[in-house]
Amino acid sequence: MRFETIAIHTGERPDKSYGAITTPIYQTSTFVFEDVGKTRGFDYSRTANPTRKVLEQTIARLEGGKAGFAFATGMAAETTVMHLLKAGDHIISGDDVYGGTYRLFHNVMRNFGLEFTFLRMDNRQRIEDAIKPNTRMLWLETPSNPLLNIIDIEMVADVARKHGLLTAMDNTFATPYFSRPIEYGIDLVVHSTTKYLNGHCDVVGGAVVTTTDELTERVQFLLNAMGTCASPFDCWLVLRGIETLPIRMKQHAANAMAVAEYLKGRPAVSRVFYPGLESHPGHEMARRQMKGFGGMVSLELKGGTEEVSSFLKRLRIFSLAESLGGVASLVAHPATMTHASMPREHREKAGITDQLIRLSVGLENVDDLIDDLRQALEPG
Structure with a gap:
């Protein structure tokens, strides 16, 4: 299916239970077990929720990724990605990233032992010169916020592969409709779903799309362990926005x-x-x-x-x-x-x-x- 159709038809349409044409809002915190140790696919909404699952599947398909995860805010999504790393790791980031991203990196994550270098990422040699033995991730936005600088995604991904680094890209400005970073080799795509994906200024949310089984398992674990998930109603609002x-x-x-x-x-x-x-x-x-x-x-x-x-x-x-x-x-x-x-x-x-x-x-x-x-x- 093509992009426009995926945006509307991912998930079960109509709903198997009652034939609802739109995804139901499963506004519940917990689910009844069929038997000891046996669920019907869901047990607790922090871990997984049917409404959230449809949103996650939709964003993953639109980005061309392995799996998607919906978070309470864009910053919750970014915080979760940072927890893929450990104290002593070094991250290279664009210098004109969103102010909230800079605040998270510089004012919060540094306190937990992460190191950051901020630079203009439009030059391969500049990026390679900044790589240290403890560098683990390249973080980019393109177009950037607010200067709309354009970074060569394929070049950044190639540098990362050469040095064994992860890449994470904030695709909020372009959305998967205009840009598909995974096709150029990016490992993790991050969104503030508050913005274009929702499109109506009536929700805050975030998303992460993974590209490998290992990253999928690790992000799923962190989402559940840290409790950074989006609520069912917020997920439904973003789903409604994605359709248009x-x-x-x-x-x-x-x-x-x-x-x-x-x-x-x-x-x-x-x-x-x-x-x-x-x-x-x-x-x-x-x-x-x-x-x-x-x-x-x-x-x-x-x-x-x-x-x-x-x-x-x-x-x-x-x-x-x-x-x-x-x-x-x-x-x-x-x-x-x-x-x-x-x-x-x-x-x-x-x-x-x-x-x-x-x-x-x-x-x-x-x-x-x-x-x-x-x-x-x-x-x-």
């Missing part, structure tokens, strides 16, 4: 391209970051490894904090809020919001300036979105 993922992503990308084209010619805008623009340094790489360029656009305004603040206040359709990937357009100021936990020195070295603004381009009429940006950029 293909058509939503097409429109997100179309609207984002139009917005980026508009912004690149504005006098008040110094830079536009969108891999769909031919001027983007990663444009050709994005064309080779992605089916589309996604719905995120970032820009830098000319001026200082006053100009940034005034622009954000004037917006009417774009709402100033955390998160992204929903049907409604959102705007964020990374330096004070999503990446506020990054030290200024690291943030600025990565290119995340105080003038940077991130747009999550929604599904509204694109002319209305451009009109909103125009009146905010050109008051009076």
